[in-house]
Amino acid sequence: MRERRKIIQRALTTALQVRQRAKVPLTDSLCIFDFAEANGIDQVHFFNIPSLEEVYWKQGRKIIVSSLRPPGRQAFNCAHGFGHHVFGHGNCIAGIPSEDNGIRLDPNEFLVDCFAGFLVMPRSTVSHGFVARGWNSQTCTPVQAFTVAGWLGVGYTTLIHHMRDVLSLISHAHADSLLKVKPKQIRAQLIGREANENVISVDAHWTGRPVDLEVGDVVLLPPSTVFEGKCLDLVKQNAEGTILRGAAPGEDGRVAGSDWSTFLRVSKRAYHGLNLFRHREDPDYVRN
Secondary structure, eight states: OHHHHHHHHHHHHHHHHHHHHTTOOTTOOOOHHHHHHHTTOSEEEEEOOTTEEEEEETTTTEEEEETTSOHHHHHHHHHHHHHHHHTTOOOEEEEOOOTTSOSOOSHHHHHHHHHHHHHHSOHHHHHHHHHTTTOOGGGOOHHHHHHHHHHHTSOHHHHHHIIIIISOOSOHHHHHHHHTSOHHHHHHHHHSSOOSSOEEEOOTTOOSSOEEEETTOEEEEOTTOEEEOTTEEEEEEETTEEEEEEOSSEEEEEEEOSSOEEEEEEEOTTOOEEGGGTTOOOTTOOOO
């Protein structure tokens, strides 16, 4: 137990140092794919391979991520591979975990798992995500936790487990109540219908990174938000808010309120290729 605590402390200290050196404020979320490439990784490459989670190739300073995983999982996998780079580990290939090997017992794997969580979800950043929106993390609702998870770029259940088990921001009882509500129920509540695609709630407190979508994903915006970009389609706009859909690959999306704005980028679903080109406009793409 003492050894695991040392590993956790090392992961935390290193993650905060990496963010500080990169000059990423603790009030901001980050795009881990862009962050890794700006901090020592030559290429993040997406492959649509069903059996793959992530690969770290030390000699090529490359991270390979399966684009068939949910968006939050892709982000965590990239952060995990980046952790291997930061700590100077050798090559690593991570396949889909089975029920009996989901917990990583190898010290290096445990170290980079902890590092990934602290890099993307440090305590100050998670707390800020709730406080900036006038919410109390200790009593947050499922929609509030879902919104903050989307801003951080992680999965809903991943954030809840991290808040409970690592950051101690919520009680076990409250975490259990949040976990009883499934993400698909929250998505349906937010947009008024069942949705298998990803739904991201964006507001005036979105800072630190662009809003990243796959084609077909949905963005929920406050009332009176204006938008532009060939990569987006309007689904609905009324007094309750604006709903947009990622319609085609592109990085020209922008949304704005009276005193805030942010950019939106859209990639192909199950994109295969380099992160550098993930959101590039494709003139041959056929919109649905």
